[in-house]
Amino acid sequence: MCGNVSEWVNDWYDSKYYTDSPDADPQGPTGGHQKGHRGGGYHENRNGIRAKSRHMCMATPSQDYIGFHL
Numbered sequence: 001m002c003g004n005v006s007e008w009v010n011d012w013y014d015s016k017y018y019t020d021s022p023d024a025d026p027q028g029p030t031g032g033h034q035k036g037h038r039g040g041g042y043h044e045n046r047n048g049i050r051a052k053s054r055h056m057c058m059a060t061p062s063q064d065y066i067g068f069h070l
Helices: none
Strands: 004-013 037-038 056-058
Touching: none
Parallel strands: none
Antiparallel strands: 004 037, 037 056
């Protein structure tokens, strides 16, 4: 699945959240300005395409490299 599109996640994006988050089942920040998406789309390099890669984007624009699973 890597390389098609990155996937929207429910979390807000905070680049420093995981430095102080719980070790088990972190729920993500309670608010923010940008939503998170994980993985990498077809436009990413080999480091950005990993499943653990986190990215950010405004939730309103349409991007052809961000999607979701049903």
